[in-house]
Amino acid sequence: MKRKFELRAIILGAAAGAMALLAGLTAYSAFEARRHFNDLVWVEHTHAVLDELQEERVQLKNAELGRRSYLARPSRRAREDVERATDEMIKSSDSLQVLTRDNPPQAGRASAIAGGARDIRESLEAPARGGPDAALPRIETATALLRAMEGEERRLLADREARARRTARAVAVALSAEFLLAAGLGAAALWLVMRGLGERERLLAELTSANEELDAFAHTAAHDLRAPLRAIDGYASILESERALPDEARRLLGKVRAKSEGMSRLIEDLLAFSRVKRQTRASEDVDMAALARRAAADASDAEPGRQVKLSIAPLPRVRGDAAMLALVWNNLLSNAYKYTRGRAPARIEIGGAVLPRTSVVYWIKDNGVGFDPRHASKLFKVFSRLHGAEIEGTGVGLALVRRVVERHGGTISAEGSVDGGARFRFVLPSP
Numbered sequence: 001m002k003r004k005f006e007l008r009a010i011i012l013g014a015a016a017g018a019m020a021l022l023a024g025l026t027a028y029s030a031f032e033a034r035r036h037f038n039d040l041v042w043v044e045h046t047h048a049v050l051d052e053l054q055e056e057r058v059q060l061k062n063a064e065l066g067r068r069s070y071l072a073r074p075s076r077r078a079r080e081d082v083e084r085a086t087d088e089m090i091k092s093s094d095s096l097q098v099l100t101r102d103n104p105p106q107a108g109r110a111s112a113i114a115g116g117a118r119d120i121r122e123s124l125e126a127p128a129r130g131g132p133d134a135a136l137p138r139i140e141t142a143t144a145l146l147r148a149m150e151g152e153e154r155r156l157l158a159d160r161e162a163r164a165r166r167t168a169r170a171v172a173v174a175l176s177a178e179f180l181l182a183a184g185l186g187a188a189a190l191w192l193v194m195r196g197l198g199e200r201e202r203l204l205a206e207l208t209s210a211n212e213e214l215d216a217f218a219h220t221a222a223h224d225l226r227a228p229l230r231a232i233d234g235y236a237s238i239l240e241s242e243r244a245l246p247d248e249a250r251r252l253l254g255k256v257r258a259k260s261e262g263m264s265r266l267i268e269d270l271l272a273f274s275r276v277k278r279q280t281r282a283s284e285d286v287d288m289a290a291l292a293r294r295a296a297a298d299a300s301d302a303e304p305g306r307q308v309k310l311s312i313a314p315l316p317r318v319r320g321d322a323a324m325l326a327l328v329w330n331n332l333l334s335n336a337y338k339y340t341r342g343r344a345p346a347r348i349e350i351g352g353a354v355l356p357r358t359s360v361v362y363w364i365k366d367n368g369v370g371f372d373p374r375h376a377s378k379l380f381k382v383f384s385r386l387h388g389a390e391i392e393g394t395g396v397g398l399a400l401v402r403r404v405v406e407r408h409g410g411t412i413s414a415e416g417s418v419d420g421g422a423r424f425r426f427v428l429p430s431p
Contacts, residue, residue, distance in 0.1 A: 339368035
């Protein structure tokens, strides 16, 4: 009896140690997961900077070719080509300054490139300003600055990718250890049952407790990124309620809460984005008109008092997953309402039609701020946003829309112009 008690004590002690280790591994994996998420965000950010630098390089080349053409044979068309290219250089430089605001030397180079673009345009008046080669030093300087910026960004990209790989390996190792440890705990529990140690009620209680802990671990592994944000928002809310708080501190706390809410929305969107890929897609008859009306009602409720002229034409039905397709309409209608702020009235039109060769098409059109059609391909990429921070968003919604449409075997595209509204069109297989 004494030996049996000692064996049970040893087993329970080992189990307690394993659970403590499991808790430690869970905390460690959550910490590394947060670090890995941040590393991936910076990797995507660096890719965005490199893409903008490539665009800047193309426009610099266009400006130089147009300048040479104009100086060789002055014409209105050649001059307009140079002006168009330098305008695009200045826009890209402005974007680069925003993207590199965390890196003052890079932001300074971007500002210098914008100055070079203005000098290139002024060089069109070459006879009065130093001859046809007056802009060559500026062009060479801009080229050198672009080369320096690209070199720096590629160095940062290599460092950030290496760091992301390290944190990914750390997360994988931690999760593997947690799995093995959890499997070991389950095996130990089964061995205890087979050996007949303990009373049935106690064994059932221990197994129930172990299952609850494993469920809690699974929930933590999937959603732990949201917990710190809730804490930050809660603490900020408590501080904000203090009457003696200075106005500047209250303003800063408001910013903290706004950033926390934005990050929470981003995490929710990323989780939804991930679930769409993993979950099984249902196949059912879907009333697309009902989904569109429900999404429009939700968007209207979120912004009461808006003057919005909404028209929904009859929409063909389709076979698919109603929950997934609801995400499509929710995101598209939410964007339409968001980007038509300031329009009085805002106009949103929704339509659909049956196409030949067993497919159906749906579209949503608005009179909002629109977008530059040259960047339409960037709309559906994760974290890719064509508008600044003045319009809230996470950069995930349209990527989620594309994933849902593609999971249904369809395609999606966008048309628009700056300050001329936008039109989104997606095609799905017909029932």
